[in-house]
Amino acid sequence: MTSPPLLTTAPPKPARRRTELGLIVLVVILTGGLYALAGFGKAGNLPANIGPFLGALFALLLIAHVAMRFLAADADPILLPVAGLLNGIGYVFIARLSPHEARLQAFWTFLGVAVFIATLVLVKKGRYLERFRYTFAFLGIGLLLLPLVPGIGENINGARLWIHVGTFNFQPGELAKLALAIFFASILVERADLLSRGTRRVGRFLILDPRYLAPIVGAWALSLVIFLAENDLGSSFLFFALFIGLLWVATGRAYYLALGGGLFVVGAVLALKVIGHAQSRVQSWLDPWAHAQTTGYQIIQGIFSISGGGLWGVGPGQSSASHIPEASTDLIFAVIAGEIGLVGATALLIAYLLLVGTGLRVAVRCDNPFEKLLATGLALVIGVQTFVIIGGVTRLIPLTGITLPFVSYGGSSLIANYLLLALLVRISHDVETPVPPMAPELVTV
Numbered sequence: 001m002t003s004p005p006l007l008t009t010a011p012p013k014p015a016r017r018r019t020e021l022g023l024i025v026l027v028v029i030l031t032g033g034l035y036a037l038a039g040f041g042k043a044g045n046l047p048a049n050i051g052p053f054l055g056a057l058f059a060l061l062l063i064a065h066v067a068m069r070f071l072a073a074d075a076d077p078i079l080l081p082v083a084g085l086l087n088g089i090g091y092v093f094i095a096r097l098s099p100h101e102a103r104l105q106a107f108w109t110f111l112g113v114a115v116f117i118a119t120l121v122l123v124k125k126g127r128y129l130e131r132f133r134y135t136f137a138f139l140g141i142g143l144l145l146l147p148l149v150p151g152i153g154e155n156i157n158g159a160r161l162w163i164h165v166g167t168f169n170f171q172p173g174e175l176a177k178l179a180l181a182i183f184f185a186s187i188l189v190e191r192a193d194l195l196s197r198g199t200r201r202v203g204r205f206l207i208l209d210p211r212y213l214a215p216i217v218g219a220w221a222l223s224l225v226i227f228l229a230e231n232d233l234g235s236s237f238l239f240f241a242l243f244i245g246l247l248w249v250a251t252g253r254a255y256y257l258a259l260g261g262g263l264f265v266v267g268a269v270l271a272l273k274v275i276g277h278a279q280s281r282v283q284s285w286l287d288p289w290a291h292a293q294t295t296g297y298q299i300i301q302g303i304f305s306i307s308g309g310g311l312w313g314v315g316p317g318q319s320s321a322s323h324i325p326e327a328s329t330d331l332i333f334a335v336i337a338g339e340i341g342l343v344g345a346t347a348l349l350i351a352y353l354l355l356v357g358t359g360l361r362v363a364v365r366c367d368n369p370f371e372k373l374l375a376t377g378l379a380l381v382i383g384v385q386t387f388v389i390i391g392g393v394t395r396l397i398p399l400t401g402i403t404l405p406f407v408s409y410g411g412s413s414l415i416a417n418y419l420l421l422a423l424l425v426r427i428s429h430d431v432e433t434p435v436p437p438m439a440p441e442l443v444t445v
Helices: 014-043 050-071 077-096 098-123 126-148 171-195 209-228 232-249 254-270 275-286 297-309 331-364 368-392 411-432
Strands: 153-156 159-165 168-169 201-203 204-205
Touching: 014 050, 014 077, 014 159, 014 331, 050 098, 077 098, 077 232, 077 331, 077 411, 098 411, 126 153, 126 159, 126 171, 126 209, 126 368, 159 368, 171 232, 171 368, 171 411, 209 232, 209 254, 232 254, 232 275, 232 368, 331 368, 368 411
Parallel strands: none
Antiparallel strands: 153 159, 159 168, 201 204
């Protein structure tokens, strides 16, 4: 007599995908309604292309949904619809500002969804990425430094973040943040124990060996290189905050947050003394009215747009947002807040909180240490990037050129964010799919 065989695969979770499909339909309805209102507000009639727009939006999200049914059936049902909602809202306001940019954004969205699906096909398990830690390290650092290469690097608005080859423009730092998130997660998994406890005795005290602080100093130096060479405080803060956040999660030691904050302040103060562009940014942040005709103009127009929106906004398509510099990229949040008001802007922030919170929930549920840190890092990238750009627009911190994830115009940003989303989806699926047990031995009676 033999024992019955054990189940080697997890039962399917069709309810998750049904929930996801329902949320996708709701996203299409909400985005279509906003697009229609923007058309009425701008031209007084329904947009002529609203049918093709809704059809294309639903088709793209449906294709991604069907791919998840086959490639990540157990993944969280919140991630894709929220990303689709943010992408749709961004497209509506980009189309309202510039039809030409809207056509390009539609193409980048199609390409982003293709990258999303390709990532799910190629990355079978999130934990497999740990094997290529140094490949991602070299790739990330190389992408960060690529804009400094003479002939292809391009300086836009005082920051050298772009590469230009023929008619092709790309911001390599958008992909670098993902490569470095993978590297940081893998290296901290290996060194978490050493970094979380003292290893050298000084008198009665056990302190951390200075050589184990090398990763922190290295991350600090990298952020300073970005700041000094590329004149970009936002990206510098993003990469350093990503590393310190992962270090805190890996070790559970809050003093790393204080140490990281102190190092960043010291580096920023030193860099501000030698970088004229950064100095003007800070001066405009402290008193934009003193520079109302130059560097403070953009901030002032953003403030006017946000304050003019009030509680409910002036209505989609009805504000005079065309006079705001970089309205579709740096200041798209000001346009959104002006046209749909505090209520709409708060709803947008809630969507980001939901996306980041879902990523952190995936991290909490992970048993694999690398996947736990990687999911945390990916959620931090979205959260910190959102904080930096919205904080700059609202004058909480100096304004930088970081894009608002999934919402701002830009192909490199959109593709990188869909790649990030795919990695979160893959880890979420891995969490919910139990490891198959080993084949049981036959038991005879």
